[in-house]
Amino acid sequence: MFDSNSPNSDLLRSILGPLLEDFQYWFGRSRLLLETETLPFLSAEKRADLLARVSTAQQEVSTAQMLLKVTDGQVGIETSVMKPWHDLVGECWQVAVRLRLQESGKNNCD
Template identity: 30%
Template sequence: MGETRGQHVGESINRDAGALLDELLASLLDDFEHWFQRGEELLQACPEEVMPSEERQRMEERLQDGKKAIAATRSLVAASTQPMAVSMEVMNPWHGLVTEVWALAAKLGSTRSSQAPS
C-alpha cells in the first residue's frame, strides 16, 4: 500500500516538473521569437551608415532561420508526449543572434541621439 502511494506521489511530482519545464521552455521560446521579430523591425529602420545593406541582408536571413528553428522546436515539443528540453548547443546561436539584435538597437539609439538637435 505504501509503495502505491509513493508511486502516485512520484508520478505527481514528475507531472508537475514536466509542466514546469514546458512552461519555462515556452517562455524562453517566446523571448527568442520576440527578439528575432524585433531584429527584423530594427533592420527595416536601419540606415546604410549604421549597417551596410549586405550585412543587413545576412542578418535578416539569420533572423528568419532563427524564427523557423523556433517554430520547428515548438512543433517538436507539441508532438512529444514527454516533457522536452532544448540543449545549450542548439540555443547558443539563437542567443548570439539576440545579442546582435541588442547591439543593433544600441547603435541605432546612439545614432538617433547624436542626430538630435541640441
Template identity: 45%
Template sequence: MSNTASPDPEMLRQLLEPLLEDFTYWFNRSQKLLSNERLNFLQESDQQNLLERVENALKEVAAARALFRVTGHQVGVDMMTMRPWHELLMECQAVGMRYYRNQAI
C-alpha cells in the first residue's frame, strides 16, 4: 500500500475499487477452471502451480481490498504490487482461451 501523496479518497475509490473487484472476479474464474477441470495441455504440476499462484493472488487482493476499505479509501496499491497480479491474469487468460478453444473442437 502507498500513502505518499495524500490522494483524494473519492478518486481512489472510483479508480481502485473496480480494479480490485476485477482482479477478484477473474482470479475466481481462473481458480474455478484450474480446480475443476483437467487441462490436458498443461503438465499436472504446472496446473497445480498456476492454481496455487492464483489462490495466493486472491488472498493478496483480498488483503489489499480490506486495507483499502479500513483506511477509508485513503491509501492506494503500489503499481509494483499490482504488476504480478496483472501478469498472472494475462497468463490465466491465455490458459482459459486455450481451454475454451479446445472445447469448441
C-alpha cells in the first residue's frame, strides 16, 4: 500500500505537478503559434499533423494532471509516457526558432 504522507509522495507532487504545468504552458504556446502564425516553411500537412499531436498531448497532460489531483499525488507517470511530450515540445521549439530566424532575416533586409 502506498503511503500518501510519505516523503516520496511529497516529492512526486512537488516535481510532477509543476512539470505537467510546464508541458501545458508550452503546448498552449505551440498551439497558438500553429493556429495563428504564417509558417511558409511548414507544409499544410505537416502543420496539421503537428497541431494534432500537440492537441493530443495537451489532452494527455490534462488527464495526467487530473489523476495526480484526484489521487492526491499518489499516481506517477512513467518516463516512457512523458518522453514523447518532451520530444514534441522540442519539435515545437524548433518551429518557433525557425520562425524567429526567418522574421529577423526579413527585418534586417527592410
